Amino acid sequence: MKCGKLPNDVLEDIVISSIKKKNKDIFVGPKVGEDCSIVDFDNEVLVLTTDPVTAAQNDAGKIGIHICCNDIASAGVSPLGVLVTILAPPSSTIDDIxxxxxxxxxxxxxxxxxxxxxxxxxxxxxNRIVLSITAIGKSRGKRYVTTGGAKTGDDVIITGNVAAEGTAIIAKDYYEKLKVKINEEILLKAQNLIKDISVVKAGLIAGEFGVNAMHDATEGGVLGAIWEVAQSSGKGVYVYEDKIAIKEETKIICDTLNLDPLRLISSGCMIITCKNGEELIKRLNEHKIEACIAGKITDEEKIILSKGEEKELSPPDSDEIYRVNI
Known part of the structure; x- marks a missing residue:
């Protein structure tokens, strides 16, 4: 099998379909594309998520905490804490831990x-350190947002820098090999994108604004995340590919390695759907969060990618980061 997340059809057939709900207090359980489980706790709900860190050799602790807290924020909820499992090979040192x-x-x-x-x-x-992190949060008043809540006519908004996480990981993990091909200043700028992978603030602002769906873009990149929002919602989406801004350092690294930045792991981007997208963008901009309208949710269950010509968007495959070969 390919490295990375299981393909969504296999995940559905082999994993999710085998899980049977047993308790009425589970509001949201496992589903393709859903970031969190939601559990009823009387006057509030508990929000839970879990993720491993396997693709990064550097900054794994930082990345792991952010990706799990981003999931919690995609429910419009503040994270409260994390449980951390560290599995280290015998070659590790105390300094590594x-x-x-x-x-x-x-x-x-x-x-x-x-x-x-x-x-x-x-x-x-x-054969290298693996982290597994579980994060929790809670929402008073039982207010929360799911991946699968998109409505026909919603604007599709992308916040943050596309492929920031993947760009930073590649620039740091492969720095010595890349510096013979790419200007070192560009590589250092790319490494600094790791500072921009939190979407907690964006998720809380969007939750307060009142949005229909949210999903943070991890493996599979922004196109994979948009596909999962539409699939979870039973909707289609028309994607304005030419309106999705990509940082110059990301373009250079992806062009050099023949990678698609729109399918490169993208913690730091939140996919949001709502009415009045321009108003939400104004609210986000007031908090110095970059955002753009990158599509429109449709009734037809088809994802159309448009940049000069229209083509149907395929489900997310193994992330582009696993194709790096230097």
């Missing part, structure tokens, strides 16, 4: 969340 914990603690401090517990183990079952 210390570095990752420093990254985790610093990022939790930035987001004002707690490390609630976890597990740390040395095992020959992995």
């Amino acid at each position: 210390k570095r990752i914990m420093n990254e985790i603690n610093e990022t939790c401090e930035e987001l004002n969340i707690d490390v609630l517990g976890g597990h740390t183990e040395v095992t020959d079952a992995v």
Whole structure:
């Protein structure tokens, strides 16, 4: 099988279809594209998510905390804390564990969340350090947003920098090999994009504004995330590809490595659907969050990508980051 997330059709057939709901307190359970589970807790709901970090060799602690807290924020809810599991191969050192914990603690401090517990183990079952992180949040008044809530006629909004996470990972993990092909200043700018992978603020603003769907763009990039929003919602979407802004450093790295930036892992981008998209963008801009309208939700269950010519958008495949070969 290919590296990366299971294809959505396999995930649905083999994993999700085998899971049976047993408790009425589960408002939102496992579904293709859904970022979080939602559990009823009397006057509030508990929001939970979990993710591994496997593609990054550097900044894994920072990336792991952000991607899980981004999931919580995609429900329009503030993250409260995380549980962290660290699996380290025998070749790891105490300094490796210390570095990752420093990254985790610093990022939790930035987001004002707690490390609630976890597990740390040395095992020959992995050949490099693997993190598995679970994040939780809660919403008073049972207010939350799902991936599958898009409505016909909604504007599709993308916040943040497309492929920021993938660009930063590649620029850092492959720096020595890339610097013979790409200007070092460009590579350093690309590495700095790792500072822009949180969408917590954007998610909370959008949740307060009142939106129909939210989904943070991770593996599969922004096009994969848009596909998942439409699929989860039973809708189609018309995507304005030429309106999706891409940073110059991302373009250069992707062109050099023959990668598609729109399908490169993109923590730092939130996909949002709502009425009055321009009003939400104004609200986001007031908080110095970049955003653009990149599409429109349709009744027809088809995703159309338009840039000069129209073509149907395929489901997300293995992320472009797994195609890097230098």
